[in-house]
Amino acid sequence: MEAFKIPTGSMAPTLLGVHKNVKCPNCNWKFKSNHNNTYVKCSNCFYKIHISDNGNRGGSRILVNKFSYDFGKPRRWDVAVFKYPFVDVACMSCGFSSSQSMMCEKCTNSPKIENFLKSKVNEYFKRSFGINQYHKVVCKSCKTVGAIFCEQCGSTNVHVVRKNYIKRLIGLPEEKLQVVNGDIYIDDKIARKPEKVQDSLWVPVFDSNYTAKQEIIENWEVQDGNWDISKEQLHLIKPDGIEQKSYITFKRNITDNSAYNNEITDVVSADVMLAFNVIATGNSGGISILLEENEKVYEVFVRSRGEKKESYVKISGSIVTSNADAFIESGRVCRVEFSNADNEIILKLNDSVVFSHTYDTDLSSLNGYTKSSKLKFGGINTDAIFKNILISRDVYYSETGEWGIYNPVEIGEKQYFFLGDNSRNSNDSRYWKFVPESNMVGRAFMVFWPLRTIKIIK
Ligand SMILES: [Zn+2]
Ligand SMILES: [Zn+2]
Ligand SMILES: [Zn+2]
The missing domain is CATH 2.60.120.560 (Exo-inulinase; domain 1)
Incomplete structure (x- = not known):
């Protein structure tokens, strides 16, 4: 078991990134909004609320069970943590920052592993002989050796940050997947969510118990x-x-609008x-x-x-x-x-x-x-x-990105396809394809912070 902190809102409202608590002054409806919004439109009564003075709240903290024989294999609809198959690379020579794939170009989609031992040896050499440190990478499958270097100036003097991501597991190895009309199709058949998952993925549109003082819509x-x-x-x-x-x-039109994002969308559902x-x-x-x-x-x-x-x-x-x-x-x-x-x-x-x-x-x-x-x-x-x-x-998987959108995508052997619940604001497999099995960390099962939001993740 391991604890993780959620940095972004890509899984909202299931998991929150840094956010603001909002109470609508017109209808008293309470909701969460992304921390960088200065105003939001209440999705219950459409009142425009300025929230620049609302304080920032930290992201959810969750507990994760490692995928293992005890907790079973990854299942569709699991909320899971994995190592993001890209790294952030900041150049110490020219200052350029980029996101670089850690997947082998030679044998498509096998992960490259950083050789930390080599880095340490280089640190020693650097001190002793003034040789620059570099990040050596080796493909897990074909053993091709390479290095991480700046895409702008070619320097190997770079700072590398690896990240964990948390998303919902949607596609399993060797399946054919497509996002169509907000839903998921696996091998040409619609993938229905189990009851508990479905119950947790409804996004409120209107609640008559929160009546608007001033009628805007x-x-x-x-x-x-x-x-x-x-x-x-x-x-x-x-x-x-x-x-x-x-x-x-x-x-009203029922769309994939979400108060968390403060976007007005017109995708009808x-x-x-x-x-x-x-x-x-x-x-x-x-x-x-x-x-x-x-x-x-x-x-x-x-x-x-x-x-x-x-x-x-x-x-x-x-x-x-x-x-x-x-x-x-x-x-x-x-x-x-x-x-x-x-x-x-x-x-x-x-x-x-x-x-x-x-x-x-x-x-x-x-x-x-x-x-x-x-x-x-x-x-x-x-x-x-x-x-x-x-x-x-219902959660609406938007047809943005590249993979599994206009055409079905064939998921490779030992590869997984992930999507965020907050589909319009999620950097997920639609943009960068698959997560290899060796990057999988574990299944998220509980939110334990903030205390008021303690819940079992469905
Ligand atoms: Zn309202
Ligand atoms: Zn550079
Ligand atoms: Zn390779």
Whole structure:
């Protein structure tokens, strides 16, 4: 076991680099922001907050288990520490700084090992005979010998700094990997996150418990006069007539925006989660959640106890799964949690899964990409009060960098592919390819500092 300190925000919000704590003066929402931001936009109410006076907080400190027979082999979605396959090289002669690969150019991707003994010998020679020290490197596989030297002036009088990185392990040896539409495809199939990992990777977009004093952005849009909207709740008053449906729409675009970075982004995502408490009083009908992605509509209907129709999931009008036992008890509070992530729809009622349905998306052309995404919910033949509304989005792996982006990347033997959770601000395998097995250090399992943030890493 070993302790590490997190220097950057590339794994935020799972792990924090040097950051600022922010409390929005307009809605009281609390969040973390990168330390070099002077202002941020609250992602809950869009209020612009100046944070230059907020003090800097140190990065998370974590405990890491070395990969070994005891703790098992590296697994996909592990948060892991590895030796960064590049070194920082600062020239003592001309002052030039650069980042240099420690992978052998001769036998692609085998790591070069610094020969520290040689450096020490040279230190002795330097003192005795005035010979300059140099960093000798030897390829682990083909044994080619080289040296680290300044890329500008060629001097071997350089200062070399090796770094540990921490990222999420996404691709394993000999897999074909591609980042598409925010998701990960392994050997042409979507890689779904295990439940615990998925639960830890939702990024909050909106929380109705933090109401804005001053309304900067409108949250809700209604199509008819059946809704009574207040700060505390959304009230659907039972529409007159039979089989009357009425929905309210979350007006905002759901994007990969993150308050940690303070960037306004417009990459739309339909990997979202919607949760609320509902009290429905209808004896028939029920409540519905609709997610519209491009021309596709995902609909979940949960019946009231007295409704004869079964609860169901529909995709673009066709029932794909139904459940006779899932219903809402009239007049009682029910926690409803709907999610769509990695091509899987899950519905939970009071923390129990009542639906889980996986589907495929045709991403062979750009038409499969998410261009629009809208969340709606409401009811049929019922009066319903919605409270404690929480909307989140899934981690979105952005298509930046080079490797595994426009084309799949074939991961080599004994090589690993890593990505940061804060995808827009992460220097990871998309930019520099693989981490060799010999650079792997261990699995991060616990944040132990700051004390208030102690948690097991998922
Ligand atoms: Zn706010
Ligand atoms: Zn130089
Ligand atoms: Zn080599």
